[in-house]
Amino acid sequence: MNLPFSSDTAPATFLIGGAGAGKTELALNLSVFKASRYGGSTLIDLDIVNPFFRVRKLRDEIEALGVKVICPGDRVVAGDIPALPPAAWGALETPGQAVVCDIGGGEPGLRPLGRMKELAAARDANVFFVINPFRPGFTSPAELAESFRHMCGLSAMQVTHLVANPNLSGETSVELFREGLVTVQEFAAKIGLPLTFAVVASELAGKLGIAAEVLPGFYSSGDLNVFVLERYWSVPWHFGVVR
Amino acid sequence: MxxxxxxxxxxxxxxxxxxxxxxxxxxxxxxxxxxxxxxxxxxxxxxxxxxxxxxxxxxxxxxxxxxxxxxxxxxxxxxxxxxxxxxxxxxxxxxxxxxxxxxxxxxxxxxxxxxxxxxxxxxxxxxxxxxxxxxxxxxxxxxxxxxxxxxxxxxxxxxxxxxxxxxxxxxxxxxxxxxNLPEPNDYDINSKKWALGYRGNDKNERNLCSSIFLDNDELEEHNWHLYQKYQVITDLFSKGEYKDFAVEEHLCDDAEIILVGYGIISRILKTVVEKCRKRGIKAGLIRPKVLWPFPTAVFERLAKTASQFLVVEMSCGQMVEDVKLSVDGKKPVFFFGRTGGTVPSDFEILNEVDKLVRPD
CATH class of the missing domain: 3.40.50.970 (Thiamin diphosphate (ThDP)-binding fold, Pyr/PP domains)
Structure with missing residues (x-):
């Protein structure tokens, strides 16, 4: 299907939202998707918050899929200092380059975006606000409105699209996905921004009746555009059954 | 909620x-x-x-x-x-x-x-x-x-x-x-009779919280009082009301090799146990949920039936000392650890198990 957002004219995409919204997994997938569509893409790791689960950890795996990863230099790559990679500016200033920026979650994670504001405006960038309505502070349209207003102010960016990512990690059922989606749809209607697509884990796609042949990829589910993810995080403790 | x-x-x-x-x-x-x-x-x-x-x-x-x-x-x-x-x-x-x-x-x-x-x-x-x-x-x-x-x-x-x-x-x-979060607890800050500011004391004496005991005898008495409290706690965790809370056992009854780990490692070990069982290795897991008092009794019991223990930690070997004290020389206790921030994979732990149960 056609992309549900104007990626060809605005190939730079910023992902913002609360911690746990699913931005990093989405950023990995979007950059891989763009790499296959445009013959290459750049993924910028601007996460100055999360010490472990960030793009740079999967650098080799993602670069093997045609994505150039820009992250802090080797000497500080495993650190927790707010170092932004200078190459990020170069990537964003290069016309036509397909770029995805992953931002750290929550309030401190958004602050680096202030320095990107002018560049983003010059690129006519897509700014996605990613929402998981099962995270504290995002569970109702009213909570969402408050968090959205606060985070937009901190990021200094104009959000262009909403993205729904309703999930409880491995416990996401079809019913739970639909329940969360309604919350985000109500919020979208309330603030008048388009709910551009919903994120669906590959294991849920079949249960929703989506025949996702190529991952990651955009598909339709009734009136809803969905982006079906490949899971790039695979960690040993996820296999261990708890309780 | x-x-x-x-x-x-x-x-x-x-x-x-x-x-x-x-x-x-x-x-x-x-x-x-x-x-x-x-x-x-x-x-x-x-x-x-x-x-x-x-x-x-x-x-x-x-x-x-x-x-x-x-x-x-x-x-x-x-x-x-x-x-x-x-x-x-x-x-x-x-x-x-x-x-x-x-x-x-x-x-x-x-x-x-x-x-x-x-x-x-x-x-x-x-x-x-x-x-x-x-x-x-x-x-x-x-x-x-x-x-x-x-x-x-x-x-x-x-x-x-x-x-x-x-x-x-x-x-x-x-x-x-x-x-899943529980319902809130109505905690009453005035419920502790020993606390500073408690007003219900019969003699209207002021409470004092201090760790200073300048007199030798008083400090010794205080130390033995603490020691006895720790003994009460140890008993409650080893054979009293917290016995089941203190430790989790998984497939230990017929286990020949028992893996031991706490925290995040215990989840990886559970995967290793499942993989061992699929390969015909009778493996089990002991997961201490309470580290002090250490759940010694479970090791004493299973040292009678298991052939060996493998302790896995993200350290160079610390809890393994408590396991050895608990097993008390009755069966061999081995160790595998990763440090520096690397979480060991189920594959490398399985490899260690293989080396122990199939040494040839």
Whole structure:
């Protein structure tokens, strides 16, 4: 299907939202998707918050899929200092380059975006606000409105699209996905921004009746555009059954 | 309450509020900073107090003060910050003041790094600071248990007038999982008759919380009193009401090799056990959920039936000493560890099991 957002004219995409919204997994997938569509893409790791689960950890795996990863230099790559990679500016200033920026979650994670504001405006960038309505502070349209207003102010960016990512990690059922989606749809209607697509884990796609042949990829589910993810995080403790 | 997706660090924060904790004093350090960040926002909503102190030493002494006044109070840090708090923890244990201390372990020694580790086991289970004292040490292995054990930790600390340490690691602090939060607890700050400011004393005497006993005999008497309290706690955890809470066994009854691990490692070991069983290796798992008092009895019992034990830790080998003491030479105890922030994979642990059960 056609992309549900104007990626060809605005190939730079910023992902913002609360911690746990699913931005990093989405950023990995979007950059891989763009790499296959445009013959290459750049993924910028601007996460100055999360010490472990960030793009740079999967650098080799993602670069093997045609994505150039820009992250802090080797000497500080495993650190927790707010170092932004200078190459990020170069990537964003290069016309036509397909770029995805992953931002750290929550309030401190958004602050680096202030320095990107002018560049983003010059690129006519897509700014996605990613929402998981099962995270504290995002569970109702009213909570969402408050968090959205606060985070937009901190990021200094104009959000262009909403993205729904309703999930409880491995416990996401079809019913739970639909329940969360309604919350985000109500919020979208309330603030008048388009709910551009919903994120669906590959294991849920079949249960929703989506025949996702190529991952990651955009598909339709009734009136809803969905982006079906490949899971790039695979960690040993996820296999261990708890309780 | 409906399930929500939370980081381990956040789940501790919310559970603390639900347990009636209204006072937090701490200082930021990766990988636990989401916990103070959560409470900085959350505590004012429930008329609580959040203070980012000027140092870890200051923070733990604020905990000492609030705990002495009868409040449910907590602090948190990661390894180097917990080292800084040790003097205060010793004072708190000496004065028998309840509080919850959270350690989200990172790599050491020294500044180490910000990656997950389990190398503070000795520090946690041997007291940590100066003097003859113990802290009850709880070891969760999921975000749900980070919440549940926070609440249990406050209850235990009040019951025994003793600091409780929640010992987790960077992975548990940072990972996100669905969590079911309990209903809030109506904690009454005026319920502790020993606390400063308690007005119900018959003789109208003022209470005092202190760890200073200048007279030799008085200090000796106090030390034996603490020792006896620790014995009561040990009995309750080894054969009393906390016996089942203290340890989890998985497929141990017919196991020839028993894997031992706590915290995040125990989940990987569960995977290893399943894989072993599929390959015809009779493996089992002992997961201590309480690290002090150590669940010795389960090792004594299973040393009679199992052929060998393999302890896995994200350290160079610390808990393995307690396992050896518990097995008491009856069966061989082996060790496999990774350090520096590397979480061992199920594959490499399975390889170690293979070497032990199929040495040829």
């Amino acid at each position: 409906a399930k929500v997706l939370m980081k381990g660090n956040e789940a501790i924060g919310e559970a603390a509020v639900l347990a009636g904790c209204r006072y937090y004093f701490g200082y930021p350090i990766t990988p636990q900073s989401e916990l103070p960040a959560y409470l900085a926002k959350r505590l004012p909503e429930v008329d609580g107090v959040f203070v980012q102190a000027e140092s870890e030493v200051a923070a733990i002494n604020m905990v000492y003060g609030a705990g002495s006044a009868g409040a449910r109070v907590m602090t948190s840090s990661s390894s180097p910050g917990i080292s800084l708090k040790q003097e205060g923890i010793s004072y708190i244990a000496g004065a028998e003041v309840p509080c919850l201390i959270v350690n989200v372990m990172r790599g050491g020694p020294g500044l180490g790094n910000i990656a997950p580790a389990q190398s503070d086991y000795w520090q946690s289970t041997r007291g940590g600071g100066h003097g003859d004292y113990r802290t009850i040490v709880l070891a969760p292995n999921s975000v749900q248990e980070m919440a549940d054990m926070t609440i249990t930790g406050f209850d235990l600390s009040d019951r025994f007038r003793n600091p409780v340490l929640l010992l987790s690691d960077g992975v548990l602090g940072q990972m996100m999982e669905p969590v």
